[in-house]
Amino acid sequence: MYLKQSDQKYYENLPRVADFNRLAEPAGYVPLPDDWIVGVADIVGSTREIERGRYKTVNMVGAAVISAQLNAAGLARLPYVFGGDGAGFAVWPEQRGAAEKALDAVRRWARREFDISLRVATVTVGDIRAAGHDIRVARFAPSEGVDYAMFSGGGVAWAEAQMKAGAIGLPDDAGTGDDPDLTGLSCRWSNLGAENGAILSLVMEPRDGVSERAFSKVARSVLKAADGAGRGGHPVPSKGPDFRFPPVGLTLEAHVSHGKRPLWMQKLVLLGGNFMIWALFRSNMRLGNFSPERYRAEVGPNADFRKFDDGLKMTLDCDGETQARIERVLRRAEERGVIRYGLHAQDEALMTCLVPSASENTHMHFVDGAAGGYARAAAQLLG
Template identity: 35%
Template sequence: MSIARPADHAGFFAQLPLLESEHDTFDLNRYRPAPDDWALVVTDVVDSTGAIERGLHKTVNFVAAMGIAGLRNLCAPIRIPFLFGGDGAVVLVPPEKVAQARIELARARGQAAREFRLKLRVGLVAVGALRRFGCDVRVGRFEPTPGNSFGVFLGGGIGQLEAALRGKGDPELARLATIPESLDDGEAVDLEGLSCRWDTLRSTRGTMLTLILRGRGELGDVYAEIMRLAGPEMESRPVSLDTLRARWPPNGFMLEARARRRGGSLLAWTARVLAETLVARLVLARGKPIGGFDPERYRAEIITNTDFCKHDDTLCFVIDCALGGVEEIKSYLDRMAATRGLRYGIHLSDTALMTCLVTAPADSLHVHFLDGGGGGYTSASKKLKAS
């Protein structure tokens, strides 16, 4: 187990070696121990399966991203690692923001219940305290384009904290990570930049394939073989110029209105979001630069500014896959399950969903979270647990 020495708190994540492609995330030498006094945050939507069955898949994704948006806004301009998992998230918070982060997470939990009728489980614990339970938190900086960073993690800390919060792990760790309901003062979290303005992404190659892989040891060769079987890697991206469509009004405009109103009039904020999205739709349709914003460049950046979920012994991703490749991938994973003990969950859908966190679109600072349609990650996780 690695023990992190005192570090430059503001610079810890920003100074990590760059992982510029998904394949780079399998280079274990480019991960670093998180400082002991940073705090690991995990969130997840309780009974996300039931919510998705009630037609709330987009809402589940949005609520899962709330923790990321709120903590990122709280910690700005300090760069922090974060990871999206469909119905939950992982974030690391620097020590000077931990006390306020606990309040923000309590508020996010309350806001999820009040505005979206979803129960959000939240927990936070110092990395140093987590290490005393026999696990570690090592961090990599996946940055597909300059300034747009995601976190990837090793060491088992995330899994151990998640298990404790769900009542399946160490009760003492769960106690340390608990965030009291009393910290929620009813104030809304700052979710500026969080939106769902793009239409559902539709497969152009056959099917959107959501995969969750879990296994000890190196998974880089498994990922590489899956991508080979899926077809040309650039064509396998769920987001492409062919799949990006903007409609008006966007399907998620009420999610954005509820998230941004911060106690104000829902009617007024709905009108504001509708006006903003209409202007954005017209600018994108025109396709010509306005001021510092170039809509064609922005579309192209979305294709690469998407997340890649890797933590501990778990790997999650969504690809647009030719139908002929699906059975080959399944056969290959069955062989890996038999020979290497790999476990996997798979979900197929015609579509994928995208949730966006936009900081400064004119400066190319925007990231996008993906999930397979019809409950992608949630469904794949359920099948993984049943295997």
């Protein structure tokens, strides 16, 4: 029996864990209160969008779900996870109305701006447990400035499956309403080319009935295999990513921020602003409290390139030997009936960013493979 706990600081008060490997252990997670609300979102036909060359757009819509929730909550700490073509999150009970309004706003925005259909749904943690699943969280802090939620227990995966099956979902009357607040959402960095061989997207999930302890053992083995790559397979260069002018994400960012202004006019506005940013990075000139050198150096440590999300997801820069080592671990575990998995290799990774303040170290960077990434890996799950 879980106690109700409406305090919005429940998640914020959890300890921050700096060692990612520790999060492979079930003991590192705590249950969310029964009365909290879980939200999920997923792009309909993401494989088709990838085939059309629109995976950067897919990533932007997935990250927009998180951006809208954070802004709706006044940037309060809340647990969320980015999945490439969707996202999951949880909020305290009093935030439910604002969270659902933000979900609906992102759904309407994605349809209008990109002709992309987005499924969205909410469900209480109590209802998840009544269905025989659980939802527990941990806070992974890869750097001083940011932390990312990790989920275990199967609850988020169950909610997403129920949403896709049509069992849960928010009403969609295709009506009008306020646009989502996507302040801080951007995609200005150039794609990240593989330095070791290939960008490997990995999705690994436990099979039904497999114990958390058995899955944890496989996860630890995969992480150990990945450690053989340079910098543990981190796909963001240690010196930081490149910024080119004009940025490849200019049009996407215009769709995020144009409001009632014509799209072409917003692109011109962004072009001027991005030229100033490019000039600052090019000259390494400080502007007030903003230091290009410091900001770029913070991107890698702040990046979200691996996560536990009712399974394990990673975007790694791998050489052939490391990839083969990872595949051996996965194949043996799959043959024993412990996991199912999917892998997708590509030449580049991409980043979608949330930047509450460019002068502080709280900027967040969601990393995925640039040619389908997590979505293509998930489509290849065995069994």
